[in-house]
Amino acid sequence: LMGYVGFANLPNQVHRKSVRKGFQFTTMVVGESGLGKSTLINTLFNTPLYPPKEPLPPSAERPKTVAIESIGADIEENGVRLHLTVVDTPGFGDFVNNDDSWRPIVENIESRFDSYLEQENRVNRQKIVDNRVHACLYFIQPTGHSLKQLDIEFMRRLHTRVNLIPVIAKADTLTDEEIVAFKARILADIAHHNIHIFQAPSYENEDEETLAEAEEIASKIPFAVVGSDNVVDTKDGRQVRGRAYPWGVIEVDNEEHCDFVKLRQMLVRTYMEELRERTNDVLYENWRSEKLLSMGV
Ligand code: GDP
Numbered sequence: 001l002m003g004y005v006g007f008a009n010l011p012n013q014v015h016r017k018s019v020r021k022g023f024q025f026t027t028m029v030v031g032e033s034g035l036g037k038s039t040l041i042n043t044l045f046n047t048p049l050y051p052p053k054e055p056l057p058p059s060a061e062r063p064k065t066v067a068i069e070s071i072g073a074d075i076e077e078n079g080v081r082l083h084l085t086v087v088d089t090p091g092f093g094d095f096v097n098n099d100d101s102w103r104p105i106v107e108n109i110e111s112r113f114d115s116y117l118e119q120e121n122r123v124n125r126q127k128i129v130d131n132r133v134h135a136c137l138y139f140i141q142p143t144g145h146s147l148k149q150l151d152i153e154f155m156r157r158l159h160t161r162v163n164l165i166p167v168i169a170k171a172d173t174l175t176d177e178e179i180v181a182f183k184a185r186i187l188a189d190i191a192h193h194n195i196h197i198f199q200a201p202s203y204e205n206e207d208e209e210t211l212a213e214a215e216e217i218a219s220k221i222p223f224a225v226v227g228s229d230n231v232v233d234t235k236d237g238r239q240v241r242g243r244a245y246p247w248g249v250i251e252v253d254n255e256e257h258c259d260f261v262k263l264r265q266m267l268v269r270t271y272m273e274e275l276r277e278r279t280n281d282v283l284y285e286n287w288r289s290e291k292l293l294s295m296g297v
């Protein structure tokens with residue numbers, strides 16, 4: 001169960017050197033209240049980043065996230081150091097008027113750009129701390145219908161500032177057929193509204209295995225995820241992280257059951273470098289030019 005994360009095996013040779021020096025990676029979670037954002041963070045952190053925890057009693061409910069908060073961990077693999085931060089945002093959608101609920105989130109992302117710019121402008125630029133958000137998981141309610149107006153508004157506010165990765169929350173509440181149809185519908189909505197989600201760049205001269213892995217990941221977007229704090233017993237006597245139902249167990253770490261493993265693989269292994277690059281070269285650069293323009297520079 002406890003595999004390692006795999007970031008030390010980044011597939012692209014060119015990236016290895018920068019990675020050896022040690023680096024920072026920040027992921028943010030955004031979406032309506034109750035969609036399992038905090039649980040998924042815990043699920044991401046729980047396997048490879050922390051030793052297994054005592055399972056929570058079934059009655060234990062996670063307190064509501066009320067402020068933007070970040071959780072960090074230093075992990076090391078094969079001599080590569082990674083400082084991983086996850087930014088948890090309070091859920092929205094609870095209020096009659098949710099019009100501006102995207103604003104504090106965009107402000108948080110931009111203030112991280114600001115702090116980076118300030119460091120770049122210093123005389124001594126040796127120790128720049130990169131707290132920029134490199135990926136944003138956007139949680140979609142598992143309705144099986146189309147995207148909500150609120151989702152479209154949020155994604156349109158966010159997509160020019162952060163690498164958006166849409167995920168279908170609580171995928172254990174949908175059947176396999178419903179997930180396939182819902183994914184197609186979501187991608188159509190996203191295209192229709194000209195929302196830019198993170199797309200893996202395609203490289204030439206990659207080996208077959210790398211290309212196959214890239215294709216496999218791309219085919220899963222939006223990732224149908226299941227989070228769980230609990231270890232449960234399967235019918236065949238294994239102990240797994242999952243959610244138990246009268247008819248059986250949905251296993252978080254089983255690729256036949258949900259896309260959690262693929263999502264983690266994309267974030268911390270296959271595309272971590274690409275996510276960092278696009279954040280720096282495109283998103284941050286665009287923000288910086290807009291800022292300079294608005295200041296009349
Ligand atoms: P947040 O408000 O988005 O942070 O949501 P929480 O992580 O606090 O979870 C809200 C509720 O949904 C809790 O009771 C969780 O146990 C439950 N939950 C979280 N993830 C899942 C999931 O993947 N499937 C199901 N069925 N329930 C989940």
Ligand code: MG
Nearest residue numbers: 037038064065
């Ligand atoms: Mg929460």
